[in-house]
Amino acid sequence: MAGRLVLVGAGHAHLAVLRRLEVFTSRGVRVTVVGPAPVHYYSGMGPGLLAGTYRPEQAGFPVRDMALRRGAQFLEDRVAAVDPESRVLHLAGGGSLPYDAVSFNVGSLVPVSPDWAGHGALFPVKPIENFIAARQAIGRRLAAGKTTVGVVGGGPAGLETACAARGLARRLGRQPEVTLVAGGGLLPGFPPGLRRRAHAALAARGVRLRERERLLAARGEEALLSSGERISCAVLLLAVGVRPPPLFRDSGLPTDSEGALRVNRYLQAPSHPEIFGGGDCIHFTPRPLPRVGVYAVRQNPVLFANLRAFFFGGEPVAFRPQRHFLLAFHLGDGRALVHWRGWIFDGRPGFWLKDRLDRDFLRRFRD
Ligand SMILES: Cc1cc2nc3c(=O)[nH]c(=O)nc-3n(C[C@H](O)[C@H](O)[C@H](O)COP(=O)(O)OP(=O)(O)OC[C@H]3O[C@@H](n4cnc5c(N)ncnc54)[C@H](O)[C@@H]3O)c2cc1C
Numbered sequence: 001m002a003g004r005l006v007l008v009g010a011g012h013a014h015l016a017v018l019r020r021l022e023v024f025t026s027r028g029v030r031v032t033v034v035g036p037a038p039v040h041y042y043s044g045m046g047p048g049l050l051a052g053t054y055r056p057e058q059a060g061f062p063v064r065d066m067a068l069r070r071g072a073q074f075l076e077d078r079v080a081a082v083d084p085e086s087r088v089l090h091l092a093g094g095g096s097l098p099y100d101a102v103s104f105n106v107g108s109l110v111p112v113s114p115d116w117a118g119h120g121a122l123f124p125v126k127p128i129e130n131f132i133a134a135r136q137a138i139g140r141r142l143a144a145g146k147t148t149v150g151v152v153g154g155g156p157a158g159l160e161t162a163c164a165a166r167g168l169a170r171r172l173g174r175q176p177e178v179t180l181v182a183g184g185g186l187l188p189g190f191p192p193g194l195r196r197r198a199h200a201a202l203a204a205r206g207v208r209l210r211e212r213e214r215l216l217a218a219r220g221e222e223a224l225l226s227s228g229e230r231i232s233c234a235v236l237l238l239a240v241g242v243r244p245p246p247l248f249r250d251s252g253l254p255t256d257s258e259g260a261l262r263v264n265r266y267l268q269a270p271s272h273p274e275i276f277g278g279g280d281c282i283h284f285t286p287r288p289l290p291r292v293g294v295y296a297v298r299q300n301p302v303l304f305a306n307l308r309a310f311f312f313g314g315e316p317v318a319f320r321p322q323r324h325f326l327l328a329f330h331l332g333d334g335r336a337l338v339h340w341r342g343w344i345f346d347g348r349p350g351f352w353l354k355d356r357l358d359r360d361f362l363r364r365f366r367d
Helices: 012-019 043-051 063-069 130-143 156-171 192-204 293-298 300-312 348-365
Strands: 004-008 030-035 073-076 079-083 088-091 096-098 101-104 122-124 148-152 177-182 208-211 215-220 222-225 230-232 235-238 261-263 272-277 282-284 327-330 336-340 343-347
Touching: 004 012, 012 063, 012 293, 012 300, 012 348, 030 063, 043 130, 043 156, 043 327, 043 348, 063 073, 101 300, 122 130, 130 156, 130 235, 148 156, 148 230, 156 177, 156 192, 156 235, 156 327, 177 230, 192 208, 192 336, 192 343, 261 272, 272 300, 293 300, 327 348, 336 348, 343 348
Parallel strands: 004 030, 004 101, 030 073, 101 272, 122 235, 148 177, 148 235, 177 208, 261 282
Antiparallel strands: 079 088, 088 096, 215 222, 222 230, 327 336, 336 343
């Protein structure tokens, strides 16, 4: 059956489909990829982009070219709404796009409170290209003398981002003041041994840690914390967790309480078998999953197989998420903190391993 396939978002879970689009286009399926930018940046290297470990061209997938080379159309746009009954997508740019099957990989957003919007140089850690802009903003200020950096969020992204800001300064031969505000503590929910090493890593890098403090307001070059303390931060990075975009809920599709698209073990919306999804934007109903790229990456072959089965027949493949995955936090200076099934190590061997895995991932999916 020929037909129309639309991939919405060219994120981590769509890379295998993108790499093998000719399986569809060579058999008459009209494929359109919709994404806001021609390059998709790999999140695992985001903090490394800030630290200066990687150049942007080392950390991106040229998704527009990957699509065009395989006979698909690429629309540099965003999907703003879905009409699942008439099977039409409405684009932010104004057009509309009919589909026979659609797959969503639109990721997640960092929620930004209006009370923080008055800050002069505010960078949520998603999309990942914000790290490139933040690096330029910090670099410009450091070139002019001293600067201060605030990072909000005590999870892995906050830890990596604070260390990366220090790493960047070291690279440039400067000493900025970096403050990490960790409202729920540092690495909450992670094993005590890992948390101890994370505290030691921050202390060794001179990052000031404010635990059990929340960001109330930010304006100009200053942030107000819940204790009443004001911290100076010429650049403010937000790693306060992620949420699915409102797209699915606003379009009346079945979602979880946060607005993630509900999918079954075939990564397919049970109420609309022509709608698929992967990555941070889905709620995997058989077992809710943490929003980590590991799962998005593992969903690649499942989405490819099931989209192929939708158009050409064959047995669908179920997604079986692994229980354990490696955690590797880049510490901004050629070192990383690694956790694997209770085994923890850090330093240069940790970074060697992380860097190798990240580069392998890029090689595997990039043209
Ligand atoms: C700093 C940081 C470091 C991280 N490090 C790791 C790590 O080392 N390992 C790990 O497993 N996880 C890591 N994560 C988590 C990881 O980023 C996410 O789980 C991963 O990005 C999910 O991939 P995704 O493809 O679902 O979303 P994304 O990578 O966000 O991709 C979604 C794509 O869809 C596009 N898009 C969005 N909205 C629309 C729309 N309306 N229409 C069309 N296109 C749209 C976006 O532009 C984007 O290109 C990290 C997260 C952060 C913030």
